[in-house]
Amino acid sequence: MRRAIAVASTSSEDVPVGAIILGPDGSELAAAGNERELTGDPTGHAEVLAIRRAAARVGEWRLAGCTLVVTLEPCTMCAGALVLARVSTLVFGAWEPKTGAVGSLWDVVRDSRLNHRPEVYGGILESECAALLRDFFR
Numbered sequence: 001m002r003r004a005i006a007v008a009s010t011s012s013e014d015v016p017v018g019a020i021i022l023g024p025d026g027s028e029l030a031a032a033g034n035e036r037e038l039t040g041d042p043t044g045h046a047e048v049l050a051i052r053r054a055a056a057r058v059g060e061w062r063l064a065g066c067t068l069v070v071t072l073e074p075c076t077m078c079a080g081a082l083v084l085a086r087v088s089t090l091v092f093g094a095w096e097p098k099t100g101a102v103g104s105l106w107d108v109v110r111d112s113r114l115n116h117r118p119e120v121y122g123g124i125l126e127s128e129c130a131a132l133l134r135d136f137f138r
């Protein structure tokens with residue numbers, strides 16, 4: 001999570017969210033911050049970019065055995081993407097009561113109607129992750 005916080009901190013104009021993907025052996029496969037402002041891409045959230053980069057690196061769309069670590073509770077798009085990518089474990093920092101889809105507003109990753117449900121650990125280094133956003137929006 002400290003690595004994800006460091007990635008988030010490098011963002012200058014985008015909302016500071018950092019995501020990393022760890023392979024089954026714990027090595028880092030990909031890292032990304034939000035790039036929505038940078039690229040003008042509405043889907044340019046840190047989690048989606050990290051998932052794309054990790055899949056490109058391993059050479060397939062399934063990220064089974066991988067862990068996504070992100071500083072903020074994922075939105076519906078990102079929660080959906082990590083289910084589609086078959087990410088095994090999600091670790092997130094701050095809760096996002098306005099858009100969160102991992103328990104706050106929706107619970108996309110634990111919906112029993114979907115065929116894949118990652119293991120979830122939320123609220124990790126929560127206050128440090130929340131401080132990133134508080135400082136940005138101040």
Ligand SMILES: [Zn+2]
Pocket residue numbers: 045047074075076077078079
């Ligand atoms: Zn998102």
